[in-house]
Amino acid sequence: MAEKRLTGEQQAAYWHKTRNLMWVILAAWFFFSFVIHFFAPQLNKIHILGFPMGYYMAAQGSLIAFVLMCVWNARSQDKIDREFGVQDE
Amino acid sequence: MAAMQGGFLANLGKVYGIYTGTFVGFTIFIGILEVFGVPNRVLGYLFIFLTIGVYALIGYLARTSEVSEYYVAGRTVPAFYNGMATGADWMSAASFIGMAGSLYFGGYGGLAFVLGWTGGYVLVSILMAPYLRKFGQFTVPDFFSARYGGNVARGLAVVVLITASFVYVVAQIVGVGIITARFLDIGFEIACFVGLIGILVCSMLGGMKAVTWTQVAQYIILIIAYLIPVIVMSAKVTGVPIPQLMYGQALEKIEVLEKTLGVTQPYTAAFVDARGNYSPTAMWNYFALILCLMVGTASLPHILMRYFTTPSVKQARDSVAWSLFFIFLLYFTAPAYAAFAKLEVYQDVIGQPIAQLPAWVASWGKIGLVGACDAANASEVYRLCAGVKGNGDGILQLSEFRLHTDAVVLATPEIAGLPYVISGLVAAGGLAAALSTADGLLLAIANALSHDIYYKMIDPNADTKRRLVISRILLAMVAIVAAYVAGTLGADILFLVSWAFSIAAAGLFAGLVLGIWWKRAGNAAGIAGMVVGFGLCMFFLLATEFYGPWVKASMSWLGDINIVKIRGRDVAYIWGINNISVGIFGIPAAFLAMLVAGYLSKPASREMQEFIDSIRTPSGSVRNVEAAH
Numbered sequence: 001m002a003e004k005r006l007t008g009e010q011q012a013a014y015w016h017k018t019r020n021l022m023w024v025i026l027a028a029w030f031f032f033s034f035v036i037h038f039f040a041p042q043l044n045k046i047h048i049l050g051f052p053m054g055y056y057m058a059a060q061g062s063l064i065a066f067v068l069m070c071v072w073n074a075r076s077q078d079k080i081d082r083e084f085g086v087q088d089e
Numbered sequence: 090m091a092a093m094q095g096g097f098l099a100n101l102g103k104v105y106g107i108y109t110g111t112f113v114g115f116t117i118f119i120g121i122l123e124v125f126g127v128p129n130r131v132l133g134y135l136f137i138f139l140t141i142g143v144y145a146l147i148g149y150l151a152r153t154s155e156v157s158e159y160y161v162a163g164r165t166v167p168a169f170y171n172g173m174a175t176g177a178d179w180m181s182a183a184s185f186i187g188m189a190g191s192l193y194f195g196g197y198g199g200l201a202f203v204l205g206w207t208g209g210y211v212l213v214s215i216l217m218a219p220y221l222r223k224f225g226q227f228t229v230p231d232f233f234s235a236r237y238g239g240n241v242a243r244g245l246a247v248v249v250l251i252t253a254s255f256v257y258v259v260a261q262i263v264g265v266g267i268i269t270a271r272f273l274d275i276g277f278e279i280a281c282f283v284g285l286i287g288i289l290v291c292s293m294l295g296g297m298k299a300v301t302w303t304q305v306a307q308y309i310i311l312i313i314a315y316l317i318p319v320i321v322m323s324a325k326v327t328g329v330p331i332p333q334l335m336y337g338q339a340l341e342k343i344e345v346l347e348k349t350l351g352v353t354q355p356y357t358a359a360f361v362d363a364r365g366n367y368s369p370t371a372m373w374n375y376f377a378l379i380l381c382l383m384v385g386t387a388s389l390p391h392i393l394m395r396y397f398t399t400p401s402v403k404q405a406r407d408s409v410a411w412s413l414f415f416i417f418l419l420y421f422t423a424p425a426y427a428a429f430a431k432l433e434v435y436q437d438v439i440g441q442p443i444a445q446l447p448a449w450v451a452s453w454g455k456i457g458l459v460g461a462c463d464a465a466n467a468s469e470v471y472r473l474c475a476g477v478k479g480n481g482d483g484i485l486q487l488s489e490f491r492l493h494t495d496a497v498v499l500a501t502p503e504i505a506g507l508p509y510v511i512s513g514l515v516a517a518g519g520l521a522a523a524l525s526t527a528d529g530l531l532l533a534i535a536n537a538l539s540h541d542i543y544y545k546m547i548d549p550n551a552d553t554k555r556r557l558v559i560s561r562i563l564l565a566m567v568a569i570v571a572a573y574v575a576g577t578l579g580a581d582i583l584f585l586v587s588w589a590f591s592i593a594a595a596g597l598f599a600g601l602v603l604g605i606w607w608k609r610a611g612n613a614a615g616i617a618g619m620v621v622g623f624g625l626c627m628f629f630l631l632a633t634e635f636y637g638p639w640v641k642a643s644m645s646w647l648g649d650i651n652i653v654k655i656r657g658r659d660v661a662y663i664w665g666i667n668n669i670s671v672g673i674f675g676i677p678a679a680f681l682a683m684l685v686a687g688y689l690s691k692p693a694s695r696e697m698q699e700f701i702d703s704i705r706t707p708s709g710s711v712r713n714v715e716a717a718h
Contacts, residue, residue: 005709011702018705019606022215029211033204033383034376040197040359041367050337055357058200059424060333063207067417070214070410077219078403081707088223088707089401 006084014084021076025069032062032069098165105170109309115139120510129509133272136513137520140310144524145290147303152294156553159296159560160227160536161397166301168404172411174304175395177311179206179416182264182523183586185311188420190494192427196356198371199427201378203420205590208379209386210413214406217387218396220605222405223704225711227397228533229390229597230541235700235713236604237615240546245619247537249596250390252627254537255571257389257589258530262288262575264523267495271456272516278576285572287520288527293561296536300528301398307521308415314518315419318498322429322505332425339428346435350487356431370665378587381672385590388597391526391533402707430497433504439487446485449503453496460491531571535564584656587669588630595626595675599683605705607687608698614687622679626671633668637661 006014036043040054047053053061081087097104119132157163166174184206192199224232229250234243265284270277291303323332326339343356353365360372386392395412399405437447443463453459460473463485468474473491480486498519502511539560544551551559599618603610632640640661641650652659660668693701696714703712 006706011706015702015705022606025211025215029208029215033208033379037204037359037375038372044357044359047341048337049334050339050341052340052357054359055197055200055340056337058197058204058359060421062204063417063421066208066211067410067413069211070413073211073214074403074406074410077406081403086706086708087403089403 006086010084014080014086017080017083018077021073021080025073028065028069032065036062098167101167101170105305105309108306109313112310112313116510116514119513120508123508123510129513130274132509132513133516136517137269137272140517140521141287141290141524143306144287144303147306148291148293148295148299151299151302153296153298154554154557156556158298159557160540161394162296162298162301164225164398164400166398166400168399168407169411170305171301171395171399171404171408172413172415173308174301175392175408175412176415176419177304177308177521177525178391178395178529179412179526180311180419180522181261181526181586182268182519183260184419184423185315185519185522186264186268186495186498189423189426189430190492190497192424193430193492193497194494196354197359198375200424201375202382203423205379205382206386207413207416207420209383210409210416212383212387213392213396214409214413216602217393217605218405218409219402219707220704221393221601222396222399223402223707223711225397227394227540228536229393229601230537231545232604233600233615233619234541234545236697237600238612242600242612242615242619243541243545245616245623246597246600247541249593249619249623250537251534252623253389253589253593253596254391254530254534255567256585256592257391258527258534258567258571259575259578260585260589261523261527261530262572263579265520265527266575268516268519268523272513277579281572281576284520284524284527285568287524288531289565289568291524292528292532293564296557296560297394297398297532300525300532301395303528304525307525311518311521311525312415312418314514314521315422315498318502318505318507318511318515319422319426319429321507322501323425325505326429326432332429333421336425336428339425339432343428343431343435346432350435350439352487373665374667374670377666377670377673380676381591381594381670382587384594384598384676385672388593388601389590390537390593390597391529393601394533394536395529426497426501430501430504434490434492439485439490441485443483443485447504449500452503453500458493458496458499461485462489462491527571531564531568534567535560538563538567584669588671591630591670591672591675592623592626594672595679596623598622598676599679603680603683603687605701607683608701609692610683610687611690611693611697613690614683617686618679618683621682622675625678626675629663629674630668630671633661633663633671634658 036057043054044052119135123132153159188202191202221232230243230246233246262281262284266277266281269284270280292300319332320330323335324330327335329335340357347355354361354363355365360368362368362371396405396408399408438450443461446461450459450461454471457472460471462471462474462477463479463481465481467479477491479489502515543559544556596619599622600615637652637659641652648664650661650663653662666673699712700714703709
């Protein structure tokens with residue numbers, strides 16, 4: 001495969017986008033790992049299908065969010081890679 | 090062989106489809122044997138030996154004499170299957186059998202494990218996996234060596250890796266021992282070594298390649314075994330076979346029953362102490378544990394090395410998502426197990442006359458997992474009742490009921506009215522979970538010794554054959570030592586798992602993250618991060634665990650330190666933080682040390698920065714810094 005190297009500028013732009021994506025998902029991760037559970041005692045007063053919501057978020061809600069974040073990262077990063085032509089397959 | 094290899098990889102779906110079908114057929118066959126009156130003990134033997142036989146067969150078929158196949162499965166594992174293998178690698182006996190029980194007892198507090206053991210994969214996905222895959226060597230210490238200037242960094246990474254993985258693998262072999270001992274009815278020490286054979290047949294001949302394809306097979310068994318009992322349970326209790334959705338109803342009934350039974354610490358209440366009052370200490374411990382487990386997830390080498398095996402960077406990222414999905418399937422089901430078990434106990438066990446207790450109480454009581462301790466001589470029947478004084482009124486009160494953590498998953502098939510064959514299936518699942526994790530860990534340790542220490546540091550001229558022979562010998566030796574330690578220390582060491590996370594998190598996380606995300610960090614920064622993070626973590630760990638009173642006497646300037654009697658020792662809790670979350674001190678210390686050393690010392694060289702750029706970009710070659718050694 002012919003070696004395609006980004007110019008310094010392209011590399012910087014590529015990394016800028018990648019880094020922004022990382023920070024956005026990291027913020028979402030922080031929210032679903034810590035912030036939301038901080039309010040668990042209050043959320044527990046709401047019941048849906050029998051679940052107290054504070055309990056539900058820790059037992060299931062945040063987990064679903066984590067899976068979606070990983071899918072989101074894989075898709076968005078792939079889009080960025082293709083935009084700069086640096087995808088590896 | 091090459092043609093066969095291609096055939097296998099092209100037909101993965103078919104191969105594992107047939108495998109799953111055969112396994113289901115085998116389970117039905119055993120069910121028929123049960124109907125015809127074959128004794129339970131024989132059924133248990135059949136399950137355990139047949140599944141181990143299958144793993145051994147896969148291990149044998151995947152034998153290899155190629156270095157890249159031995160260390161990284163030839164980098165041919167598609168994202169989906171690597172996800173399954175990582176799931177099996179990840180979920181241990183503690184997850185499979187212990188977690189639902191911890192939730193049963195811990196209520197909301199126990200959910201820290203559910204969150205902590207899933208959320209870390211987001212960090213793996215965004216911070217590490219794709220870049221480590223692009224880097225494309227064999228081990229995690231390889232990365233430290235390439236990034237932080239050679240063998241000093243490599244050696245330190247090996248020390249952290251071995252410390253964390255070894256305490257973890259000992260806990261796994263204990264898990265294998267417990268399951269094998271219970272279902273084969275043999276002594277625990279012997280069971281540890283029987284389990285060891287099960288572990289070695291998977292990994293000895295084929296290294297990572299064999300472990301990968303065995304782990305996929307093990308994941309299929311463990312997830313089937315985990316889901317079936319609770320699906321039937323849900324159908325029985327609520328009429329709908331979707332436990333993850335329906336246990337809300339169970340939670341609601343539990344809340345009502347708690348009031349009539351006078352439970353002071355409600356099951357679903359967040360951050361409360363034993364009297365049901367809001368407790369900030371409980372909250373900080375909850376978050377500290379989540380952080381340590383998540384960051385530990387993103388630092389444990391046996392997990393990170395799984396992402397070295399995918400064919401591309403893109404697939405490494407996809408594979409993290411698949412991994413988490415497959416892990417999620419088990420973890421979001423565990424709370425349902427706990428809730429249904431709790432409801433069964435509150436509804437049909439507590440407050441019942443002893444003579445009318447459900448049958449499972451007696452059958453699991455016999456082997457010491459349940460205790461109904463009403464009568465004065467209850468401990469003659471129920472081992473768990475030792476030291477419990479019942480009032481002898483013929484009714485089982487809440488305070489007279491005892492349950493072992495493992496009983497929640499193990500007894501659910503019987504509570505749900507399922508035949509013994511399903512209990513055998515659960516045992517096979519638990520064994521698969523324990524074996525697969527032990528395999529991954531042993532391989533990580535043995536690879537660090539054979540590849541990093543022997544090949545890279547002692548004898549760089551060793552030929553392929555010699556390297557693989559050394560790898561296999563070391564693998565067997567580490568396994569025997571781990572099994573010996575497990576057999577000697579016994580079953581009381583499962584807290585070691587949480588320590589392993591803290592150790593890996595404090596020692597490796599900062600170096601990995603900043604190595605990729607902070608170009609300036611030079612060799613001094615990387616080394617300072619590992620030394621300070623790992624050193625501080627180990628110091629606090631050992632000091633608080635074994636020298637609690639000394640910590641209290643000499644370090645009170647730190648703030649509140651109290652002594653908690655646990656595991657037969659006086660353990661010091663600094664600021665009320667349980668020492669299983671000791672990484673909470675080591676992780677920030679490692680980052681701080683790296684930042685200070687990074688700004689005080691020379692920035693990384695231009696060549697090093699080019700190397701970092703090259704691993705940040707999926708395509709193109711990796712521009713290693715050659716003169717680093």
